[in-house]
Amino acid sequence: SRCASRLLHVPVERDPSFAQLLDKDVSFFEGVLGRSGVITDPDALEPFNRDWQKKYFGHSKVALRPKTTEQVAELLSYCSSRRLAVVPQGGNTGLVGGSVPLYDEVVISTAAMNQIIEFDDVSGTLVAQAGCVLQALDEAVGQRGYMMPLDLGAKGSCHIGGNVSTNAGGLRLLRYGSLHGSVLGLQVVLPEPLMAGNTAGGSSPDAGGRILDLLRTLRKDNTGYDLKQLFIGAEGTLGLITAVAIQCAPRPPSVQVALLACPSFQAVTDTLRAARQRLGEVLSAVEFLDASCSVLACEQLEGVRNPLVAAEGEQGAAAVTHGSEALSPFYMLVETHGSNQEHDLQKMEQFLEAVMAEGCVSDGTLAASEAQARAIWRLREGVPEALARKGAVYKYDVSLPTGVMYDMVTALRGRLEAAGFGSGAGVQVVGYGHIGDGNLHLNVSAPRYDTALLDLIEPYVYEFVARHRGSISAEHGIGLMKAAALPYSKSALAIELMRRIKGVVDPHGIMNPYKVLPRG
Amino acid sequence: SRCASRLLHVPVERDPSFAQLLDKDVSFFEGVLGRSGVITDPDALEPFNRDWQKKYFGHSKVALRPKTTEQVAELLSYCSSRRLAVVPQGGNTGLVGGSVPLYDEVVISTAAMNQIIEFDDVSGTLVAQAGCVLQALDEAVGQRGYMMPLDLGAKGSCHIGGNVSTNAGGLRLLRYGSLHGSVLGLQVVLPEPLMAGNTAGGSSPDAGGRILDLLRTLRKDNTGYDLKQLFIGAEGTLGLITAVAIQCAPRPPSVQVALLACPSFQAVTDTLRAARQRLGEVLSAVEFLDASCSVLACEQLEGVRNPLVAAEGEQGAAAVTHGSEALSPFYMLVETHGSNQEHDLQKMEQFLEAVMAEGCVSDGTLAASEAQARAIWRLREGVPEALARKGAVYKYDVSLPTGVMYDMVTALRGRLEAAGFGSGAGVQVVGYGHIGDGNLHLNVSAPRYDTALLDLIEPYVYEFVARHRGSISAEHGIGLMKAAALPYSKSALAIELMRRIKGVVDPHGIMNPYKVLPRG
Ligand SMILES: Cc1cc2nc3c(=O)[nH]c(=O)nc-3n(C[C@H](O)[C@H](O)[C@H](O)COP(=O)(O)OP(=O)(O)OC[C@H]3O[C@@H](n4cnc5c(N)ncnc54)[C@H](O)[C@@H]3O)c2cc1C
Ligand SMILES: Cc1cc2nc3c(=O)[nH]c(=O)nc-3n(C[C@H](O)[C@H](O)[C@H](O)COP(=O)(O)OP(=O)(O)OC[C@H]3O[C@@H](n4cnc5c(N)ncnc54)[C@H](O)[C@@H]3O)c2cc1C
Structure with missing residues (x-):
């Protein structure tokens, strides 16, 4: 090891x-x-x-x-x-x-620990055990007219406790905000009892005063420090989250999904700006993927195709080859959630007309059915899975100003090619992600994990990000992978404060050791 | 003292x-x-x-x-x-x-400390010194097409640093979320240096390693514990916030404001539900005030009137008397922010038709100009000022399930009347607030502060709230007033964890002593 x-x-x-x-x-x-x-x-x-x-x-x-x-x-x-x-x-x-x-x-x-504890139809507040699968929760609240305020490609497996522990962002943060806003309450078990005189053994009702009950469903509660915030994104290093109270959003009667082809990254950012302006309050997601991602998803995954590339009637990936005439350098997924279909369609059509007239978008399709909408989403959501199937993947998940975002991909690609890790060596540098939130997923696909290749990528990527005052982890967290790199995003004083807080609740450091905090 | x-x-x-x-x-x-x-x-x-x-x-x-x-x-x-x-x-x-x-x-x-440090037109991120006045910031970003994500009656005086320190909620939390979601970064000066070997005196560049720089403008940043969250709502007990980075929202091209008269509190909550459903994504505020608040505002404040009460052409408060035929038990303010005026008006009209047809609303007016909209807002925003002019005010700011919210007002009114503190004694119990967020402002107006009266109110109010698992402070915070009452909303373990965190950053307890945490 x-x-x-x-x-x-x-x-x-x-x-x-x-x-x-x-x-x-x-x-x-x-x-x-x-x-x-x-x-x-x-x-x-x-x-x-x-x-x-x-x-x-x-x-x-x-x-x-x-x-x-x-x-x-x-x-x-x-x-x-x-x-x-x-x-x-x-x-x-x-x-x-x-x-x-x-x-x-x-x-x-x-x-x-996969039981729903309580759901309130009127306020849309859900209380659930930490091990409930995100998709199961979304289906359960869906039957009552609500949706979970987050969604991500891993929804079929990830748990709500894991989502909270990683402060997962996902596909609709742009609209429904971060978990720091939508989580209303938590129940957390701490590794040590904090209360003097309450250190009785494991058989006492609250097992030695370790159960921190912050499980409220109030939209507003300013009673002292907002302790639950500490555990949102703590990646299991401070305590174990056992239950989550969360604000669900009303399920929108009208959902519109468009897939757009953009001739350049500049066109992608221009289209983002136009979407913000013209779709306003109904905008719910703006994602992008580059041509290589589209090819990978169609190649690797059963039944996935890019409707702007494959010829009519040609299912599957056969017709899609990297560099083919039909392929566009970038694709965008733009989605709206609204309460009035007629209004939403009108806004969407005006947006599409505008971006096509301005040349930001060379081709586009608006899903005419739920099945078509799902197929477009599958193309985007399938990218991480497709990469995983292809071979080894070095994954970076960074926040950068949108202006320089794709420069990061191009620069790394050039660097690796120059060192002999180009497509000839089976190495591919691709970019996709939540562009509406300034969040790029930069992935390097390679036949196998290789120290020489890794040394070319790190700390190069982290240095690029730090230079642009970005974040070395927009949403995936630090875990084991980036613990040593934390100083690229956080000052020594901030890291020291994290350590002190860790010391308060977990003085022996038993909770998820080696993770998040760099070695002292 | x-x-x-x-x-x-x-x-x-x-x-x-x-x-x-x-x-x-x-x-x-x-x-x-x-x-x-x-x-x-x-x-x-x-x-x-x-x-x-x-x-x-x-x-x-x-x-x-x-x-x-x-x-x-x-x-x-x-x-x-x-x-x-x-x-x-x-x-x-x-x-x-x-x-x-x-x-x-x-x-x-x-x-x-009232300088704007930076504003980014494209992303809408603002960085400002902590002493900037909220209204001044709103005007500054307004010129660039944005608005501050919070608004409150005190906007002309309160500072953004104070807003963050109290986690101020305000009039549009319902739409733009809490500061835990919209604050992107903070700069905070800690009372003690945390770093060993960096305890040099006040003349070093960072004055002894006390300046905690968490000032980023990234929408997403999962690099370790989200430390800034600790200072949001800490009411100055952990450090002094010197600068704030915050996500502004696009200024909506279409703003619609309606004032509605409701015959009962049940009608108020029904109207709220209808607003959520029919106004969906454009809904930006739902406020309520009872008849007494309307009367108080019109009586006490120059130029304030209730357009649903005063006869046409009769300006001022003369025509408005408590208990007059024309007065309705409750008033609601419903506002929309949207990108398309035609769409918004259509949604608003459908909403108004529905609630009037269902009898939830007996009378209503939709502002036809900015001046009319401002006048409606002035009626609601003037309530705290009107109360302050009248005399002594005992202010409670609680979160409660909307179903029992006004029961709290009625119950307290009955209790005080029974003890001789009725209107004859010049005592008035009134309710208003951010009903869209489950937040009631319960106020007792009296000629002067009086221990006997206070003993009737506290802990009665806190007990009522605790019984319904509400919050004894929805948005105003704990301060000095509620420090001893904190256990009504927080467990002993939670309070102990707060103390420990306080101990980490402020071991000598010099930051805002006597506030927030109950005495040990
Ligand atoms: C295909 C795919 C797509 C993805 N897309 C996104 C995306 O769009 N946005 C995004 O943010 N992430 C994404 N992710 C990664 C994301 O972090 C996880 O999917 C998810 O949030 C983790 O949930 P989990 O239950 O699997 O947690 P795990 O992977 O089991 O754990 C994650 C961390 O949380 C800790 N943890 C888990 N449960 C608890 C608990 N109850 N109490 C305390 N600590 C706990 C663990 O110790 C670990 O440190 C994706 C992953 C995949 C595979
Ligand atoms: C008419 C009126 C209407 C109001 N409406 C609302 C409302 O709708 N919603 C709502 O939430 N509140 C409301 N409030 C109260 C609200 O808490 C304050 O208006 C506001 O958020 C406080 O800002 P301030 O700058 O005045 O802070 P101050 O009153 O000066 O301070 C408030 C607290 O924060 C601390 N503090 C202030 N600045 C800093 C700093 N830079 N660093 C660290 N600590 C600091 C102080 O020590 C104190 O504990 C209202 C008040 C009035 C008078």
Whole structure:
């Protein structure tokens, strides 16, 4: 694993202050959860030990599946007293190696905590256990006329607790805002009891005063520091989120989705500006992908096609080849959510006329059915999956001023080509992402992970971002992958303050060690 | 002052660990700020020592007006080394006694920190010094096609730093979200240096490593804990905010404002539901006021009238009397912000037709000009000012489920009447507020502050709120007024975690003492 670490720029050693798992520990866990809640079989452990990208591999010997907050409190109480390190795991779709152990940490999975606690039809507030799958929640509230305020490609697997822990952005942040705004309350289990005189063992009702109940459904509540904010995006390093209260949005009666072809990146940013202006309050998503992404998605994924490229009637990817006449350098997905279809269509048509007249858009299609809308979304949402199928992927998720955003892609591509890592070597540098939020996903696809290639990419990418006062992680978080790179985005004082806060709630550092904070 | 404290339910004593101001301190301050930046004249100090309501009076002997972040850092460095307690003060419009000293704390005012640092036309991101007045900022960005994402009755005086420090909600939270979502970055000066080996005196460039620079304008940035969130709503107890980066919203080309008369509170909530459904994405504000508030505003304020009450041509309040035939029990203000006037008007008309047909609304008027819209807003925004002119006001700002919201007003009114504090005694219990966010402003107007009356109101109001799992402070904050009542909304564990966080950044407790956290 030291070798793998080098390949991933993760130069850490196991912290010797953590205990090793003993048989008595497993017995204790079984006592709390029953046999079925404790996984020790190596084959069954495998999916808990590797990430979605199959890039990070841990060596945990036990994964736990609690069902209740009280069980989580008992588990953390025990792990803390035994100095067993812990990794909280949701849907394990994280892209920065945060959700898997690095060594032999205990995995606590929220997979069995998947109950909806409460939904209020009138206010649209949902309270759910942390392990509910995002898509399942969206379907449940959908039946009551609402939608979840976030959506992302991993919705079929990711958990709401994982979303909150990563402060997931996703496809509609532009319209529905960040989780810092839409999360109304949290319930969190802390690794240590904070209250003096309340340190009784795991059998007390609140398991030693570790259950931090911030679970309210109020839209406004200014009573002291907004503690829940600390756990939004903390990536499991401060506590384990067991329940989430969140403000849902009314499900829009009218949804319009357009796919547009743009001749240049300048045209992409001009189209974004026009969309903001002309679609105003109904605009719900503006995404982009470059030609290579479109080709990759169509090549790698069953049934995905680009309706602006494949000839009528030709399904599949056969007709789509990189560099073909029909391919445009960039594609954009523009979506509206509104309450009045007639008004929305009128706005959308005026927008499309304007951008085509100005030459920002060379071709476009407006979905005429839900199926067509889904197919357009599938093209965009399929990109990460297509990249993962192709081979190794170095993923960067950065915020940059839109003006220089694609320069980053072009510059890296040139740099790698010059060093012999061009398309001849099977290396592809592609860009896509949430352009409406200034968020670029820069991906390097390669036949395999390779130290020489990695050394060309990092810290080059981080330096480029820091130079433009961007963020080295717009939405994926820091995890293991970027812990050492945090200083590119945060000052020494800010990092010190993070450490101090970590020290308050997790003095022994058992919660998701090696992640987020750079080694001291 | 002990007597005044009893009148206000503020049973605290001066913390003897704080130093008293000496002449050498004033000399030091003058050395940093020059003579003009240091106020010691008793008359000139008076406005710094009393709050907007003239309810809280402090005894500070010095108020400081720094112009730069570096000056603030030097001042805090000095105050911390001398153990001089500090009160940050913005526009001093806060309603919970948080912005004024209780004893002899040093006031640091942001009034001279009123420069706009940067505005980006394309992304709508504003960076400004903390002392900029909200209305001045709104006018500045208005000239570039944007609006501030918050608006409140105190906009002509409150500072953006004060808004962030109180997490001000205001009139359009419903549409533009909370500051936890729209604030993109902060610069904060901490009272203590956190970095070892960087404790040099006040003359180093960053004045001893106290300047926490979180000033980014990125829409998305998931690089470690979102530290800025801690300072949003911390009411000056953790550090002094010196600059704010905030996401502005496009200024809507179409603004529609309606005033509606509702026969009952049930009709008010039904109208709210209809507004949500029919106005959807263009809805920007839903406010309500009861009949007494309307009467008060028209009586107390020059040029304010209720267009649904005063007969045509009769300006002023003469025609409006409490209980007159023409008065309706409730009024609502419904506003839309949209990009297309034709569409918005059509939605508004359909909404108005529906609520009138259903009997939720007995009378209504849609502003036909900007002047009419302003006049309707003035009626609603004038209520706190009218109450303040009338006499003493006990102000409560609570979140409650809309279903029971007005029951709180009726119940308290009944309770006070039964105890001899009815209208005969000059006492009035009124309700208004941001009903679209579940936020009620419950106000008791009385000829003077009176312990017997206060004992009837508190803890009764807090108990009612706690019983319905509401919030004892929806938006005004805790300040001095509600510090002892915090446990009605927050668990002991949550309060302990707040204390620990306070301990990390302000171990000597010099930042705004006696406020927010209940005494230990
Ligand atoms: C195809 C695909 C598309 C994606 N698209 C987006 C996108 O558009 N926007 C975006 O922001 N992200 C995206 N992601 C990554 C995103 O971070 C995750 O999908 C999601 O938010 C993580 O949820 P999860 O339940 O899988 O968490 P995991 O991967 O299991 O965990 C993520 C982190 O949170 C911690 N954690 C998980 N649950 C808890 C808990 N209950 N308490 C405390 N800590 C916990 C873990 O320790 C880990 O550090 C995508 C991923 C994939 C595979
Ligand atoms: C007529 C009227 C209407 C109002 N309407 C609303 C409303 O609709 N919604 C709402 O939320 N509030 C409302 N308020 C109260 C609201 O809290 C304040 O108006 C505003 O947000 C406070 O800003 P300020 O600059 O006046 O802060 P101040 O009153 O000066 O200070 C408020 C608190 O913040 C701290 N503080 C101030 N500046 C800083 C700084 N730079 N750094 C650190 N701490 C600081 C102070 O110590 C104090 O604790 C209203 C007030 C009035 C008088």
